[in-house]
Amino acid sequence: MKNFLDDNFLLETPTAQKLYFDYAQSMPIIDYHCHLPPDEIAGDINFQNITQIWLNGDHYKWRAMRANGVDEAYITGNKSDWEKFEKWAATVPYTLRNPLYHWTHLELQRYFGLKEILSPATAKRIYDECAEKLQSQEFSVRNILTKFKVEVVGTTDDPLDNLAHHQKIGQDGYRVKVVPSFRPDKAMNADNITVLNAYIDKLETIANTTITDLDDYLNALKARHDYFAANGCKVSDHGLDHIYAADYTDEEIKSIFSKIRNKQAILPDENIKFKSAMLFQFALWDHEKGWVQQYHLGALRNNNTRALSTLGPDTGWDSIGDFEQGKSLSKFLDKLNMEHRLAKTILYNNNPVNNDLMASMAGNFNDGSVAGKMQFGSAWWYMDQKDGMTAQLNSLSNIGLLSRLVGMLTDSRSFMSFPRHEYFRRILCNLLGNDIENGELPNDIAWTGKIVQDICYNNAKEYFGF
Numbered sequence: 001m002k003n004f005l006d007d008n009f010l011l012e013t014p015t016a017q018k019l020y021f022d023y024a025q026s027m028p029i030i031d032y033h034c035h036l037p038p039d040e041i042a043g044d045i046n047f048q049n050i051t052q053i054w055l056n057g058d059h060y061k062w063r064a065m066r067a068n069g070v071d072e073a074y075i076t077g078n079k080s081d082w083e084k085f086e087k088w089a090a091t092v093p094y095t096l097r098n099p100l101y102h103w104t105h106l107e108l109q110r111y112f113g114l115k116e117i118l119s120p121a122t123a124k125r126i127y128d129e130c131a132e133k134l135q136s137q138e139f140s141v142r143n144i145l146t147k148f149k150v151e152v153v154g155t156t157d158d159p160l161d162n163l164a165h166h167q168k169i170g171q172d173g174y175r176v177k178v179v180p181s182f183r184p185d186k187a188m189n190a191d192n193i194t195v196l197n198a199y200i201d202k203l204e205t206i207a208n209t210t211i212t213d214l215d216d217y218l219n220a221l222k223a224r225h226d227y228f229a230a231n232g233c234k235v236s237d238h239g240l241d242h243i244y245a246a247d248y249t250d251e252e253i254k255s256i257f258s259k260i261r262n263k264q265a266i267l268p269d270e271n272i273k274f275k276s277a278m279l280f281q282f283a284l285w286d287h288e289k290g291w292v293q294q295y296h297l298g299a300l301r302n303n304n305t306r307a308l309s310t311l312g313p314d315t316g317w318d319s320i321g322d323f324e325q326g327k328s329l330s331k332f333l334d335k336l337n338m339e340h341r342l343a344k345t346i347l348y349n350n351n352p353v354n355n356d357l358m359a360s361m362a363g364n365f366n367d368g369s370v371a372g373k374m375q376f377g378s379a380w381w382y383m384d385q386k387d388g389m390t391a392q393l394n395s396l397s398n399i400g401l402l403s404r405l406v407g408m409l410t411d412s413r414s415f416m417s418f419p420r421h422e423y424f425r426r427i428l429c430n431l432l433g434n435d436i437e438n439g440e441l442p443n444d445i446a447w448t449g450k451i452v453q454d455i456c457y458n459n460a461k462e463y464f465g466f
Helices: 014-024 038-042 050-054 059-067 081-095 099-112 123-134 141-147 164-171 193-207 214-230 250-261 268-289 305-311 326-338 352-363 386-399 419-437 445-464
Strands: 029-031 150-154 177-179 235-240 292-297 344-349 374-376
Touching: 014 419, 014 445, 029 445, 038 141, 038 164, 050 081, 050 123, 059 081, 059 099, 081 099, 081 123, 099 123, 099 419, 141 150, 164 177, 193 214, 193 250, 214 250, 214 268, 235 268, 250 268, 268 292, 268 326, 326 352, 344 352, 352 374, 352 386, 374 386, 386 419, 419 445
Parallel strands: 029 150, 150 177, 235 292, 292 344, 344 374
Antiparallel strands: none
8 A cells, every 4th residue: 555645646657657757857847827926926925824825815725615614704704814724724634535635735745844644633733834934035935936946937917917026026037937928808808898998997097098999999908918028928818618709890899899988788799799809809919929829718607696796706606617619619710720810829628528629629720830839728727636637638648649738837826836737747647657557658768758848848938938
């Protein structure tokens, strides 16, 4: 019987172990998509305790605590940091077989060298030891990034962000490159025209212009896109339930925008047409600049209206959605491709039934110009666990080229999430190692090891041009 989380964790064969320790383990990290707050990197802050760095903002843990009967006061409420951690420690033993159990103990080991199992009996000792370490210079957020050999952090930023924190990080000469990503979801969301108009009003102020018609709006947004590029941005990102690709005319979109700006209600089909037109326009700008465009698809968000009204979005009320993905995605990509303006693209899937669909759809639009131009991205959100990662790797292997995958990302708001790269690398090496030992792949460790290193690091470095 193996020991929990020992050196060979998730590595079932000697070949898997060799691939991991000789090829994967030492590779640097390009975390090209995450939600880390750039102001905390710019300020090189220290968290005062493990609750602040580990529980605050982590809706994965919040959902587990709620499922375990923990009152909201101990999750997002006004209880002390210690009381919140105490409730999390009492929840952890009940997370057996949830990925949180692996992540929790992997992070305690990799950050703090703690191999104890977190429970009510060990909670106070672990809390105190972590608090002491976190307040040392070794655990400032910049030193955490350095500790995990992170070379690039890609944050997620609204077009209205002034990017001042990114600029400060660059001016400081910090050796980890922290780059923005252009996330224009709010700029195309006409579900609530009052909210959208308030957004446009802010854009007017930032762009020092007046926005009365569609051309004004597009010119102002294009200026923000240019501003992001001037500040090192090479990536856009879109979080959508599905791709919008309705037919429309330019005159229709101009009329719809006029109604929005005049605070007139728009029809559901007008909303879809507006989103479709804006999404297409963003894609044209991305291609013009040689950016990579990312599409996170399939989440059904804000399901719990009562909780949403109290706590707001991104607090743990989202789930897997069952949207039709294929037709609109094909139509959108094909329209760009017909105009020879399809940028490098990564598709992330949040519903396992669509894995093969996404893998096969990406393959429709490779054109030989760039290796791996169209990517079926690494397992995302609810798929970001052992079974989900394995399923994504298998779908990509069966339908596309696993060897050209640009690897893992944290997609996290926490500085404690970098061991997810290790988790992914161990799963990848285990798959390939098992295939070699089963005679399904040749026993060419040098070549397979090169593929492992490419997936872990080299492919992303070349693909994004960081």
